[in-house]
Amino acid sequence: MKKQLSILGTVLATVAAAVLMFVSPAYAATGLHISGTNIVERNGSTFIMRGINHEHTWFTNQTSSFANIKATGANTVRVVLSGGRWTANSATDVANVIALCKQNRLICVLEDHDTTGYGEDGAAYTLDQAVNYWIGLKSVLVGQEDYVVINIGNEPIGNTNPGQWTAATVAAIQKMRSNGFQHLLMVDAPNWGQDWQYTMRDNGQTVLDADTQHNTVLSIHMYAVFNTASSITSYLDTFKSKGWPLVIGEFGWQFDSSQVDDQTLMSEAVKRGLGYIGWSWAGNNDPILDMTNNFDPNSLTTWGLRIVNGTNGIKATSKQASIYGTTTGTPTTSPTSSPTSSPTTSPTTIPPTGGCTATYSIVGSWPNGFQGDVKVTAGSSAINGWTVTWTYANGQTVSQAWSATVTSSGSSVTARNVSYNGKLAAGAATNFGFLGSWTGTNSVPTLSCTAS
CATH class of the missing domain: 3.20.20.80 (Glycosidases)
Known part of the structure; x- marks a missing residue:
């Protein structure tokens, strides 16, 4: 009887695994x-x-x-x-x-x-x-x-x-x-x-x-x-x-x-x-x-x-x-001409600090405005949250962001994860984006990433 139950348990486990595989597509x-x-x-x-x-x-x-x-x-x-x-x-x-x-x-x-x-x-x-x-x-x-x-x-x-x-x-x-x-x-x-x-x-x-x-x-x-x-x-x-x-x-x-x-x-x-x-x-x-x-x-x-x-x-x-994000309504700005090619400048990456790295890219640019993207990557261990900071050298400002909470103090910018993208497995990555303004020069800043 125990042998039969064991066989039955194996069959049920196999079926359950097959069902899980069916309902959980990649x-x-x-x-x-x-x-x-x-x-x-x-x-x-x-x-x-x-x-x-x-x-x-x-x-x-x-x-x-x-x-x-x-x-x-x-x-x-x-x-x-x-x-x-x-x-x-x-x-x-x-x-x-x-x-x-x-x-x-x-x-x-x-x-x-x-x-x-x-x-x-x-x-x-x-x-x-x-x-x-x-x-x-x-x-x-x-x-x-x-x-x-x-x-x-x-x-x-x-x-x-x-x-x-x-x-x-x-x-x-x-x-x-x-x-x-x-x-x-x-x-x-x-x-x-x-x-x-x-x-x-x-x-x-x-x-x-x-x-x-x-x-x-x-x-x-x-x-x-x-x-x-x-x-x-x-x-x-x-x-x-x-x-x-x-x-x-x-x-x-x-x-x-x-x-x-x-x-x-x-x-x-x-x-x-x-x-x-x-x-x-x-x-x-x-x-x-x-x-x-x-x-x-x-x-x-x-x-x-x-x-x-x-x-x-x-x-x-x-x-x-x-x-x-949850904000609805019309955008605050729109370009007066088509953005330039993507990306317009080389991303900047720094060595891991506190378990994560951050990469900054300019994915579109137009007169007085641009769209940026930051990729956050966990290091060799899983992380529960992240904070990315940078300082602009040319007077750029961030006006709007998504998939991160972004605050600014003068030329310094701080971006923190939101509820759904803070936890990252080892080596996993997530992105957040933002809109900004610039005049004259729009150089790529150096980023620091700290994990929690």
């Missing part, structure tokens, strides 16, 4: 990641996207749009990029975009638009080509996992042979992971994003299982296919029943009866805790989908007023990502 130590059906931040806070699409690749001079989108209350911006189908967005430009997102306390969903309509549009790129574009941008993406979601390819398959989507998406995810990307990945449906032949709905598990990091979210685009309440609720019910993470990565409004039922869409998204990102701020060939008139934030269109101020809209339901 993900980046710091960064946005999937937990169940939710997107969560590194501190475990659930993050629900309430955002706006911005057509950056065609309007790279519209850098003020990031601050204007934030002013609507949005917590996310989905940024259109191109690797060459249109004028390519370089690594420098993408670093600037990320800096603008962070400056304006927005989660940055970066999407490669080159793949739109592949198989039906002869100019479209493959998903494999899109992955190559991301690999070329890796130097400015790694380390941004707290702030950046990579939407591998926009609407990657048209209506011709949508079944190819599954294998192509699996291969794209696997290639991203084999090349070291730890980011939350977003994958769009075929049928120009609308999945009306249900390829994504029926094959989503295969795609999710392909991600060794278990850190992929599926994305549906809702336009004319979803012009009734029943079509929306039925589609969303299927994903809920299967326990798959989903966001509504694009949608428009019901400017006539053939178009998406935006009111049901937003209501259901709020009820279910799903993220949504409306299309788009401005710049459409058919301006019926523009939220503003000519990028003017003081001139919202019918669509803009509806998604920003309407029932279940952005202002009523958006919550800022906790990585930026």
Whole structure:
């Protein structure tokens, strides 16, 4: 009997271990990641996207749009990029975009638009080509996992042979992971994003299982296919029943009866805790989908007023990502021109002091302003908290910070950990960021890090 109980105990322990392995997927130590059906931040806070699409690749001079989108209350911006189908967005430009997102306390969903309509549009790129574009941008993406979601390819398959989507998406995810990307990945449906032949709905598990990091979210685009309440609720019910993470990565409004039922869409998204990102701020060939008139934030269109101020809209339901702190509202400053490349100066690292080191980088700079980043790394032993200090030599000042409590006394600056990033295992690291001002010279200071 004891032998049987011992065998039974071994079996139960094995099963329990298998269950724990199943429910505890790997993900980046710091960064946005999937937990169940939710997107969560590194501190475990659930993050629900309430955002706006911005057509950056065609309007790279519209850098003020990031601050204007934030002013609507949005917590996310989905940024259109191109690797060459249109004028390519370089690594420098993408670093600037990320800096603008962070400056304006927005989660940055970066999407490669080159793949739109592949198989039906002869100019479209493959998903494999899109992955190559991301690999070329890796130097400015790694380390941004707290702030950046990579939407591998926009609407990657048209209506011709949508079944190819599954294998192509699996291969794209696997290639991203084999090349070291730890980011939350977003994958769009075929049928120009609308999945009306249900390829994504029926094959989503295969795609999710392909991600060794278990850190992929599926994305549906809702336009004319979803012009009734029943079509929306039925589609969303299927994903809920299967326990798959989903966001509504694009949608428009019901400017006539053939178009998406935006009111049901937003209501259901709020009820279910799903993220949504409306299309788009401005710049459409058919301006019926523009939220503003000519990028003017003081001139919202019918669509803009509806998604920003309407029932279940952005202002009523958006919550800022906790990585930026709990403060909401419009940024105090915005750059008058695009930030410079990232980083603009070499980081400064000093030997371990009291069990930790600190590295300072300037990740974006514009006239009279800049964004800084500090990486704190534990030494050979675990630490329970940290304090970083430095002294500016050129009159710089810190105006705003996130993921640290920052105080200043003259030129001296002190940054202390917040509740969720003080405890670090041996060799582990965390980052905090800040906005500052400068005139004339913006040299990199020497940092001191003390652990507790």
